[in-house]
Amino acid sequence: MDxxxxxxxxxxxxxxxxxxxxxxxxxxxxxxxxxxAYVRVSEDLAGREVxxxxxxxxxxxxxxxxxxxxxxxxxxxxxxxLVVPYxxxxxxxxxxxxxxxxxxxxxxxxxxxxxxxFITVDVHEPAVLxxxxxxxxxxxxxxxxxxxxxxKRIDLVVSPDEGSQExxxxxxxxxxxxxxxxxxxxxxxxRVEIAPKRLDARGKRVxxxxxxISTGGTIAAASKALKDAGAASVLAACTHGLFAGxxxxxxxxxxxxxxxxxxxxxxxxxVSAAPAIARAL
Numbered sequence: 001m002d003x004x005x006x007x008x009x010x011x012x013x014x015x016x017x018x019x020x021x022x023x024x025x026x027x028x029x030x031x032x033x034x035x036x037a038y039v040r041v042s043e044d045l046a047g048r049e050v051x052x053x054x055x056x057x058x059x060x061x062x063x064x065x066x067x068x069x070x071x072x073x074x075x076x077x078x079x080x081x082l083v084v085p086y087x088x089x090x091x092x093x094x095x096x097x098x099x100x101x102x103x104x105x106x107x108x109x110x111x112x113x114x115x116x117x118f119i120t121v122d123v124h125e126p127a128v129l130x131x132x133x134x135x136x137x138x139x140x141x142x143x144x145x146x147x148x149x150x151x152k153r154i155d156l157v158v159s160p161d162e163g164s165q166e167x168x169x170x171x172x173x174x175x176x177x178x179x180x181x182x183x184x185x186x187x188x189x190x191r192v193e194i195a196p197k198r199l200d201a202r203g204k205r206v207x208x209x210x211x212x213i214s215t216g217g218t219i220a221a222a223s224k225a226l227k228d229a230g231a232a233s234v235l236a237a238c239t240h241g242l243f244a245g246x247x248x249x250x251x252x253x254x255x256x257x258x259x260x261x262x263x264x265x266x267x268x269x270x271v272s273a274a275p276a277i278a279r280a281l
Contacts, residue, residue, distance in 0.1 A: 006054030146174025
């Protein structure tokens with residue numbers, strides 16, 4: 001299965017081709033002076049099997065995914081799979097007010113139709129996928145993060161809250177480390193303590209794990225609280241590192257190491273999701 005990578009996923013596409021022992025099909029992607037995108041796949045895809053990778057954040061990359069769909073499927077490949085390493089808009093999975101767009105479904109359906117498989121990586125809410133496509137499925141890169149962290153001598157793995165605790169489990173299991181979730185306890189009118197629910201962080205090397213780090217406010221506050229509680233070190237890791245609004249600078253000031261995968265490429269992309277995607281394909 002050959003690989004076609006959009007401009008948001010070039011590094012991951014190259015790594016996936018290595019994992020699959022295949023090739024990267026050249027694709028021309030450029031912008032017109034008015035900002036509109038041009039997409040052209042440079043080889044004939046008729047009868048071939050291809051995996052198309054494109055993270056859909058920020059919005060210009062979403063438009064590329066729509067155009068890649070037309071460019072690839074119009075050539076009638078034998079099998080064509082769309083892999084969305086980071087599926088933007090997946091967090092808007094409910095209508096809280098009348099008249100709101102249900103963004104996860106609207107965006108998902110715009111890009112998912114026609115593919116033989118539609119694969120996401122650590123989508124924020126997997127329950128949205130059946131509403132997008134019967135062929136949609138989610139895989140996880142968190143065990144890859146766990147394997148990376150296994151050499152870091154981490155004592156304790158924590159999630160930012162109880163709701164995301166299950167995301168921590170595969171990381172902790174891959175490392176053989178204890179895991180817990182953080183809770184906020186109000187001390188008085190001005191002070192809030194953040195600490196693991198069951199386990200003591202004192203003197204331990206702690207890793208905070210989440211699926212997405214966007215502005216980094218929650219992770220920064222949790223890291224400071226853990227260090228105030230006596231943690232020996234704090235590492236923050238996620239699958240999707242958006243690091244919006246200067247978040248990377250904010251986080252590197254308070255954590256000992258910042259780790260993300262290459263679903264969104266950045267200076268923190270120390271782990272590749274390519275092995276997990278290759279296994280799924």
